[in-house]
Amino acid sequence: MKKRIAVIIPAYNEEPSIGSVIKEVGELGDDYDAIVINDNSTDRTSEKAAMEGAIIINLPYNLGIGGAVQTGFKYAFMKGYDICVQVDGDGQHPPNEIPKLLAPLFEDGIDIIIGSRFSETTKYSITFMRGLGIKILSLFLKLTTGLNIKDPTSGFRAINRRVLELFSKHYPQDYPEPESLVFAYKQHLTIKEVPVNMSERMYGESSITPVRAAYYMVKVLIAMFIDLFKKY
Amino acid sequence: MLQMQLLIGFISIVFFVIIFEFIRKRYLREEYAILWLATSFAIAILSLWPGLIDIVSRVTGFYYITAVLILIFLFVIAILMHYSIVISKLKDVNKELVQKCALLELRIYDLENKR
Numbered sequence: 001m002k003k004r005i006a007v008i009i010p011a012y013n014e015e016p017s018i019g020s021v022i023k024e025v026g027e028l029g030d031d032y033d034a035i036v037i038n039d040n041s042t043d044r045t046s047e048k049a050a051m052e053g054a055i056i057i058n059l060p061y062n063l064g065i066g067g068a069v070q071t072g073f074k075y076a077f078m079k080g081y082d083i084c085v086q087v088d089g090d091g092q093h094p095p096n097e098i099p100k101l102l103a104p105l106f107e108d109g110i111d112i113i114i115g116s117r118f119s120e121t122t123k124y125s126i127t128f129m130r131g132l133g134i135k136i137l138s139l140f141l142k143l144t145t146g147l148n149i150k151d152p153t154s155g156f157r158a159i160n161r162r163v164l165e166l167f168s169k170h171y172p173q174d175y176p177e178p179e180s181l182v183f184a185y186k187q188h189l190t191i192k193e194v195p196v197n198m199s200e201r202m203y204g205e206s207s208i209t210p211v212r213a214a215y216y217m218v219k220v221l222i223a224m225f226i227d228l229f230k231k232y
Numbered sequence: 233m234l235q236m237q238l239l240i241g242f243i244s245i246v247f248f249v250i251i252f253e254f255i256r257k258r259y260l261r262e263e264y265a266i267l268w269l270a271t272s273f274a275i276a277i278l279s280l281w282p283g284l285i286d287i288v289s290r291v292t293g294f295y296y297i298t299a300v301l302i303l304i305f306l307f308v309i310a311i312l313m314h315y316s317i318v319i320s321k322l323k324d325v326n327k328e329l330v331q332k333c334a335l336l337e338l339r340i341y342d343l344e345n346k347r
Contacts, residue, residue, distance in 0.1 A: 037334075059334045063327060071331045078335070173327065 002031045003106075006081035007098065008072030009036045009054070010065055010155075011089030015043040021087065022052035024095035032098075035075060036089070039068040045089070065155070066176035073168040077161070085158045093156040097196040101158040104192050111163050111189040112181075114149060115156030115196035129213045137178050140221060144228055145185040149193050152178040156196060163189060170232055175220045182227040241279035248272040267311070 007025045011018050018036065025034040034054040038046045040062040049056050057071055069086060076084045085101060087093045093115065101113045137152045155177050159167065166187060172179035184191055251268045254260045260268070278284060285300060 055338070057334050057338050060330055063330060067327050067331065071334055074331060075335055075338070 003082040004080070005032045005083045005085060005098075005102070006072070006076035006079070007032055007034050007085045007087055007095070008069065008076060009034060009049075009087050009089045010039060010068040010072065011036055011041065011045050011049070012039040012062065012065075012068075013041045013043045013045060014089035014091075015041070015045050015048050017091035018045050018089050019048045019052050021089060021091055021095060022049060022054045025054075025087070025098075026052070028095060028098060033081075035072055037068045037072045039063060039065075064173065066171060066173035069155075069176060070167065070171040070173075073164055073171065077164045077168040081164070082161050083158060084161075084164050086155055088155050092198050094197060094199055097156075097198075098158070100194055100196055101156070104194060105158055105160055108192070109190075110192045111160055112184055112191045113158040114151065114154050114191065114193045115158075115198075116149075116151040116154055116193045117198045118150045118195065129210050133213055133217050136217060137220065137224075140224060141178070141181060144225075145182065147181060147185055147191060149181060149191065151193065152181055156198070172223075172227065175223050178220055179223055179227050182224050183230075183232075186228070186230075186232075237279050237282055240275060244272055244275035244279055247275060267314075271307075 009018070009021060009025075014021075022034045022036070025032055034049075034052070036045075036049040036054045036056045038049065038056060038058045040059050046056055046058055055075075057075060059068060059071065063071070072086070073084060083102065083105060085098055087095060087098070097115060101115050104110045105113055134151060134153055138150055141147045141149055141152055163184070166189075167180070170183065172183060181191065248269070251260070251265065251272055254268075255262070255265045288303070289298075
């Protein structure tokens with residue numbers, strides 16, 4: 001029997017890129033459904049997504065990435081999907097890389113697969129500060145949980161139905177990517193990282209200054225530390 | 233001393249009237265109203281019985297003004313913490329509501345379009 005795969009795409013003002021992301025998901029085959037969670041965009045993201053025939057969930061106000069992604073999990077779980085893949089709406093995660101994420105999910109029965117931008121073949125370049133931040137988060141994870149994840153901030157992920165059920169009930173809202181890894185560790189889920197190609201952001205500049213980046217890092221580390229002791 | 237007593241008494245009455253008005257106009261829910269009514273009551277007691285602070289400062293070993301300040305400070309901190317918890321809970325419940333609302337809206341759309 002064919003597995004049904006939900007590709008959830010959180011999108012906030014991604015009008016220029018959302019169409020092509022959905023189109024590329026469609027090219028993967030009819031077992032893939034593109035589900036866009038429009039996080040109260042002020043541009044025509046929703047209309048663009050509708051034109052490409054995606055399933056669209058419109059949030060009545062801006063929930064942020066964590067809340068938006070969780071809405072997608074809830075929908076995918078409710079609709080009985082077997083696998084859920086998370087792809088950014090800004091075009092940095094090429095949908096044709098999704099099969100790479102699914103292979104270990106099917107073959108090795110891993111619960112969570114993370115698409116990492118750090119591989120020998122990657123063309124993706126990041127700023128020094130961002131790279132340092134990711135290294136610190138990665139080291140923190142390694143020291144506290146023993147997980148070996150090079151790119152804990154990557155939002156390019158695939159999960160099985162068991163995780164889908166968990167995440168639709170509990171999903172960190174503040175810094176969902178790194179925090180969900182701590183949560184997954186505490187739930188004894190298996191996690192694997194797979195190298196994938198990522199493209200540069202299609203448009204727009206990241207607005208993070210070094211000071212704000214450092215402040216962000218501290219907040220994420222504190223959140224992750226507290227997550228280690230949280231009860232669910 | 234008497235002046236101060238009168239001033240604190242006056243403050244407690246004004247405070248009480250304001251709280252009473254807020255409850256009457258339903259700006260405040262009862263559970264919070266009780267907290268604030270108790271506060272205005274506590275201020276009133278202090279104005280009627282200034283010796284209470286002496287007793288408190290003797291028992292705790294704080295000097296007069298410091299004792300009052302620390303008590304007020306702790307009280308304000310407790311209230312702020314209480315509000316942080318309330319706001320966090322509200323935000324969480326609100327998120328669940330918004331998600332459910334969006335999912336139901338999609339369901340209506342699907343039902344209307346027989347998808």
